[in-house]
């Protein structure tokens with residue numbers, strides 16, 4: 001198994017172009033995320049955010065003949081996909097839908113060890129795995145829900161259970177694709193606190209969102225994506241401006257800062 005190098009950039013992509021159905025859905029993207037960085041990726045619907053994440057998880061592959069192409073993750077070019085998924089904890093809305101089964105929170109988190117949906121008799125579940133699951137549930141403050149069904153807890157709690165599932169392998173980075181979709185204000189508030197706690201615990205947070213309010217204070221860098229290209233990349237304070245967001249979304253947008261958080265109005 002590839003052991004990640006903690007000092008190497010988590011992501012070092014250069015000249016990444018992905019073509020699907022004869023269209024460049026990612027167009028010459030270069031993006032380097034340092035070992036200690038937390039970033040937010042923002043862009044309109046269809047701009048290529050999820051596709052970029054899929055290049056990170058090796059679900060999408062860039063065209064191989066691009067000059068200077070590099071797709072290093074934690075210093076390595078070549079990854080076994082199973083090893084890679086242990087290092088990159090991923091939470092998507094699709095996963096939330098897939099995991100909403102009549103299964104307990106505990107088993108949902110445990111299933112992260114097997115990259116499965118549900119737990120089956122053939123799995124070799126160890127005591128150590130169970131201890132890790134309980135520790136993570138405690139860390140995220142949902143241990144009291146361990147034996148509740150995923151279908152009987154709130155959307156915010158279910159989202160935390162998925163984060164717990166992504167953490168079982170102690171990944172280097174946590175990738176969140178639109179994590180607060182369909183959560184109410186209280187759940188969003190609690191969710192942000194959880195992500196802040198994980199960021200402070202030393203995991204890279206890579207957040208894909210439409211909502212500036214998801215950008216936790218620990219995130220200092222923002223990347224804007226438009227039409228498969230990087231439109232702007234830099235310090236949060238410099239990138240999150242009304243002018244940039246107006247150009248990015250093609251509508252008048254006003255960005256305001258409230259304490260350590262941002263909000264956009266259109």
Ligand SMILES: Nc1ncnc2c1ncn2[C@@H]1O[C@H](COP(=O)(O)OP(=O)(O)OP(=O)(O)O)[C@@H](O)[C@H]1O
Nearest residue numbers: 020021025043044045046047048049050051052210
């Ligand atoms: N497998 C595929 N085959 C064909 N087209 C694809 C494929 N995957 C993505 N696309 C197209 O690439 C573009 C970018 O899609 P992507 O899902 O990356 O955008 P996004 O920024 O994540 O959008 P959203 O905010 O709506 O989730 C879209 O036009 C999408 O239809």
